[in-house]
Amino acid sequence: MANDRPRRRGRPRAFDRDQALLTALHEFWQRGFEPVSVAELTAAMGITPPSLYAAFGDKKTLFREVVERYQQTHGTFLATALAAEESTRDGVARALRAAAVEYTRPEHPPGCLVISAAVNCTATSADIADLLRAQRAANITALRERIKVDVADGRLPADTDADRLAVLVGVILQGMSQHARDGASTEELLAVAEAAMLAWPAKIDTATYTNSPTRAWTR
Amino acid sequence: MANDRPRRRGRPRAFDRDQALLTALHEFWQRGFEPVSVAELTAAMGITPPSLYAAFGDKKTLFREVVERYQQTHGTFLATALAAEESTRDGVARALRAAAVEYTRPEHPPGCLVISAAVNCTATSADIADLLRAQRAANITALRERIKVDVADGRLPADTDADRLAVLVGVILQGMSQHARDGASTEELLAVAEAAMLAWPAKIDTATYTNSPTRAWTR
DNA sequence: ACCTTTCTGTAGTAAGCGCTATGTATTTCC
């Protein structure tokens, strides 16, 4: 926001910083943090290393900004889906369908950057792996809290194990992302999304007979 | 098999080749193919680079032998579980529970090497990524064929979509592996395994009322 | 016009990568 025209003092930047950031996003999304070299980044951006370092700091700082941008754009579908539906159950169903579509869009790399960009890391980038792991954990935590609200409001059975239900969704999403990166089609992932919802407790109002499909989540 | 005493001509090897292979397996399993350097391998094995190259060829050849060993030991639980049960449904349930246990054993790195060792790769090791991707695809194919047998024998509904059911299991396994690497406990993954089975079509004999839970797999 | 500020490309740095040439040590074969 407002990246234009404060007309600062010295020689103006000759490239579009935001577009360069998107280029970095694409590269990191495609292959992950470590395999993408600064030389590849500068080549793809059409600039030289000093320009990159002046604009973004070092490679890790650039990656953190890339993750921030990713979360503000492609990483919102879970929260958006949960907000769009009244019940968490409908929200999760919508989120899984959205994931199937988003993870396989042809205009960007497959899968989820937060899930797959820092899987194989050396010790020198352990902090990057930690960052993404924390983001994944935060997603599951948010979902768990949302489930608890539904339980408190009576939209889910009182004995629902919110933590394990949230973890199930996290596992499905991680698996879908990996499978998308293995070349799965949108339709394939949509079928997985539909099937996964069969493991979710039925709505309380539509089915008071919630015995069997809920059992795994009672303690 | 028979790695001892053919008593060959020259100076005998001063280290245990098999144990060195297990060391490499552990390192590659922990961090993946590219992040593990030859220097780290030789340090962990207690040997020098020329000894490693003489015994195993280059780094990729060593990794391929590591994968082979992995598949013969830790990579057998799916086929074993399917063979141990008469129905594919019971076999898959057993496999998912086995995965929860195997992926979190404290005596080796978490998750599955075939799933996580070649996620972030440069162009120079694209063949390694292809190798593991092919192994994952082979697992799903084997499961699909097993499901088809059950459908033909009437142990699963005639309109079961074997391909998509196999993909679902593959996605769950990939997600469980990733979650294990994020630090999930055995119990957490066992709960996921139980829940995932709720998405599987019910047995035909025990429940002729297979309408609802099977719907997602009919076309 | 001149100074300051900022961005630019050239050309590097030290460190790490996978891998190996070389010489020596230890074994079996004859």
Place this chain on the structure above:
DNA sequence: GGAAATACATAGCGCTTACTACAGAAAGGT
């Protein structure tokens, strides 16, 4: 015992990595 064969450690190969010192170019401030 001598030759052939194999494994050993030292040391270093060419290459890539993330990153930067430096000097010139292009803008604003005064």
